[in-house]
Amino acid sequence: MKKIVLTANTSWYLYNFRLGLIKELIKQKNKIFIVAPKDNFSPKLKDLGCTFFSIKVDNKGSNPIKDLSFFYVLRRIYKKINPDIVLHYTIKPVIYGSFASQKLSIPHINNITGLGTVFIDPNWITFFVKILYKKALISSSYVFFQNKDDYKLFIKNKLISKFIPISIIPGTGIDLDKFKLSKYPKSSTLNFLFIGRILKDKGFFEFVEVAKRIKNLGFKVDFKILGYLNAKNKTAITESEINHFQKKGYINYLGSSDNVIPFINDASCVVLPSYREGLPKSLLEAASIGRPIIATDVTGCRDIVSNGKNGFLCKPRNIKDLYQKVLEFISLPYQERKKLGENGREIMKKNFDEKKVIKKIINHINQIV
Structure with missing residues (x-):
């Protein structure tokens, strides 16, 4: 049995985007820990059998003091859990979770799930985030990209070492059994x-x-x-x-x-x-x-x-x-x-x-x- 941590900027994200992965990991007798802010989906993750650790993530801000505090919180939680591996999702958990994992020598897989507003309208924060990505990803055990464009951007800007194994996967895909083909509507509107x-x-x-x-x-x-x-x-x-x-x-x-x-x-x-x-x-x-x-x-x-x-x-x-x-x-x-x-x-x-x-x-x- 492996102890596996999934860290993201919302419980909503993990439940809505990684539910299939979480269920399969539990089915294979792994112990799953969720590290994310508490929201309406946190109890649902607990009901699946996950152990939940609540954190605060300043998703909108770029305050270095708050971000440094976030790093220390993650390091403390990871040290307490002592996981076999950590899976990071969304921007700040990928960056600061990687720094925390580095300090504790914990294997970690980073998922580049999208680059957010900061890459839509580039400014000085974009430059700063690129530096953080480059330093954070250097210790990754593996990096998954969700699309070809983000993959090319990271390669072009040398944000990831050529020695880090990487590949492109479509998130966790789509549940074809749940989202079945349905009859196309014939409504006049x-x-x-x-x-x-x-x-x-x-x-x-x-x-x-x-x-x-x-x-x-x-x-x-x-x-x-x-x-x-x-x-x-x-x-x-x-x-x-x-x-x-x-x-x-x-x-x-x-x-x-x-x-x-x-x-x-x-x-x-x-x-x-x-x-x-x-x-x-x-x-x-x-x-x-x-x-x-x-x-x-x-x-x-x-x-x-x-x-x-x-x-x-x-x-x-x-x-x-x-x-x-x-x-x-x-x-x-x-x-x-x-x-x-x-x-x-x-x-x-x-x-x-x-x-x-x-x-x-x-x-x-x-x-x-």
Whole structure:
């Protein structure tokens, strides 16, 4: 039995993105420790049989004093657990968790799950974060990237040593049994669905503006938004902004839900005009269920969407191009929309099967310890 730690910036992240991996590790008789901030998903992780350690992560800030304190907290927890290996997810846990693991000579696998706002609009903080990444990753036992663009960026900027073993995997993939292919809807109203944290960086304002323009043309369409408000992110959209656009009749806010399947089932198309992604889970889920996708041609999204095959790619931060892609989708006959969705399902089966991805991750864990 191995003692395995998973560290991330939210319990929500680990439950929603790494649940399959956690379940399989427990099934194989490993002792699992979760190190993350306490939220509504922490009890669910405990219910699985995980031992939980609560931490505080300043996700929005760049205060070196707070970050140094975060390092010491992780080092203290890791020393107490004395794990065989640690799996780090999200930016600050990867960086400061690596420093803590280095000090204690603990093997650790780092997962580059997306580079966040700091890489969307580069500034002096971006330069500083690159230095931290370079110093943190030098002791990695293994590094997984979720997309080709992040992999190329780290190689180009020499942020990772050529002696560190690395590979690209699609997160933990998608559960094809849970997110089954469903019948494409025949509703006379086309439903465009946005799923995700409601942030400016997710292309929220582009989505709303296109909804306004399309509705003004008189098409029978509905633009729906499903996701959490008040995210701890400097680009978060406020509840008052959501209410304003909803009163105008541009969008229909559905609230948030732990079960996205019925919402995707009702959708004609899933839309994500994001500025940058790691590997968007909402698009994996949409494709697996058999829904066409309109997304921006950016890191993460282009790993899932093949333009013209299972959806359309548009230019980021470009309302006109997103508008044109939505119009193009509306003009398609029912059978062509349905075919786009079916193609997406086939792509998921071929490249994103969760069982294959988890098997690869666990094989690497077993090789290291």
